[in-house]
Amino acid sequence: MAASQSGAMPLSDEEARRQLRRAVIASTIGTTIEWYDFFLYSIVTGLVFAKLYFPESNPIVGTLQAFLIYAVGFLARPVGAAIFGHYGDRIGRKATLIVTLLLMGLATFAVAFVPTYAAIGIWGAVVLTVLRFIQGVGVGGEWGGSVLMSMEWARTNAHRGFVASWPQFGVPAGLFLANLAVLAMSEIFGNAFFTWGWRVPFFLSIVLVAIGLYIRLNILETPIFAKLVAERRIEKTPMLEVLRRQPKDIFLSAFARMAEQAPFYIFTAFVFTYGVTTLGVSRNLLLTAVLVASVLEFGTIPLFGHLSDRIGRRRMYMIGAAAVGVFGFIYFAMVDTKNPTWIFAAIVLSLVPHAMMYGPQAALIAESFTGRLRYSGASLGYQLASVIAGGPAPLIATALFAYFHSGYAIAIYILACAVLSLVAASRLGDYTNKDISREYDDPRPIGDSGHATPSA
Template identity: 85%
Template structure:
């Protein structure tokens, strides 16, 4: 059946294709902006915040304190998932995505104006913590909506992995732009970067938000939500309902992300502290290497999303989890040579195993939840990983190195994350190329086959 705008009026094939293109572009650009904001904070945390907001602390303690504020954003993400998952399943994907973009962008813009410890003492860190929490709430609601905005406009079941991977593309794109902005401003002479240069990329985010807002306002609601609205199948409390119906899928989605999220933040945030402070490497070398690594993911994320359409979402994801677990040892072995060439290679290659998981991940998680609960379920499962994986990762890595004085201890932690993800992914359902348009708890009409199984 042709896609619809209102649940009753069919769109022509040409218009449906046009809306798919717009949805993919809007989701990708929107997530790029959102992740630019989020990664900008993580990059600057390791380079600036410990010095400016915790100058009275020992350098290692100051770094831990700065990463604690960094972790607040991750604690806030499940809160955002619950809030915006509810509204995404109640009032629609489009309206919710507009709000998350504004919330994230304004909070990031305001970081540019937070006074340092020298000016207002500990209140500077308090303000950073509040803004970081608001950032996390925005990101918590962003991912689920962006993925569904693209995936639910897919015209065939056989390309969902590829189409849903494009919002994931926003992560390396945002990482690239954030590191490019910091790299450009860090070239300032003397103490200019530490004094005020780091604030420029945060202030610049307001321009990106205006662009993203313009693009998101131009798209239609997804056919799935339009159908649910027309058939009056909107849940009153979708977040509570999905917790009641599919708690296992939520928890498995979170644990499946361990090998993807924890190492990613070690490789893109903790590496600046480890590389500059411990190994004595050039800050710009590390920034440039992360830039190149993120550029590689421009290709590898959609590539592995496409491969998941061919060999199955779960199989591709498990292969990626194994690769992540092994690569941690290679990564720290190369870094510990203190050779700039090997360091550069280690960082650039670090995001290839990540892409093997991140490409198929959007469809793998979102397909696990029935349509009327999909925004809530996918968001909760995805963002709960922030508490157990992404947020604690730089803290755990810092603590492990402080105790063992070896990167191999961190590599063992990465391996443990890989094992957990393999187990969780093997227990998740695989909906590759299955019809997910019908609600999973509805019996198919007489003679119909091929629909996704009932929700567990």
């Protein structure tokens, strides 16, 4: 049974199941809102920001400048991981997640009111940069807490990959909502979308934040953290401690994400610039294709999380990394036909190999760190990839195409990311079906049983 919040009395099986459901729902809805905010900015960057905030630059330079602001959010994510990882391991998963949701949501809401270059000159881009940084800090602290909130409520070791995959569900759900919002505003406002219609989805984000806040206020702390508090095993400086004890796992986690994160932002963010300016297809076709791809991930992310419980977390992840390395060439062969049907199919299929990695990824990374350092270690390892993969990817893709004038140059970059991920993932520990409620440096061995050690 799971421990109560005091650590003195265990919860009943029924109450533990209820808390698991609440934790999964709260984590999934929370990450959906946070990723809606983050992806909304990503989509509008490629469609609008270059024209409104850098109008005096030529199209390629303006796009690069807009994506530089976009990249700031990724640079900020390790900062958020360090800040909120510390507090997540010090004061708890729940309280930290409430703060990250508010930080991200309010920054996104504020984007709706940023004046353009025509109104205040370059200061509009400066304000966007500051808000994007705040967004990145919020996302940097969100992921680790959401995953742990679900994973640490799992009642058996045998289904942890599946349970931990649900916060990952927030990515395609947020991507779907962000694309849907932009597509709807584009259809409703027509040409006015480029003047003020793009602001409406940012404005509406405040409603989602209110919903997410209400849900998160009504969940309990995880049994594993409650146990750490009861046993007085909370670290004073968990971020420094995890850097001292598990630096290898942090960097392996970051590099393992190369094949998942860099191609993802090429397929879902860079594609808008490439599709509209190079291929000459409509933005609505691209938005609709990304919508369908994200809906497909609604099922594939939990599916591959479940499969990782059966065949092993690391094995499932490496299959996905190999698949994306090959698919990059297939993707550009399809989109370069300029045939709308092939372009649509390429975008939809691009998120299948992504799901093969993203489903098991949460458990693979989070399980690598001992409980009292897990929020700090998992957050930092996950978010460092933003600096080396997600943030630079659209910039690198834009620069590669500008130099080589070929999508296959970008496919080679994707292949290189896949190779790095395969090497890193092969060296990560695999804790599939192992007990993670016991501290890894405890002198007793980590068990392989199908049931977690009691938390009280």
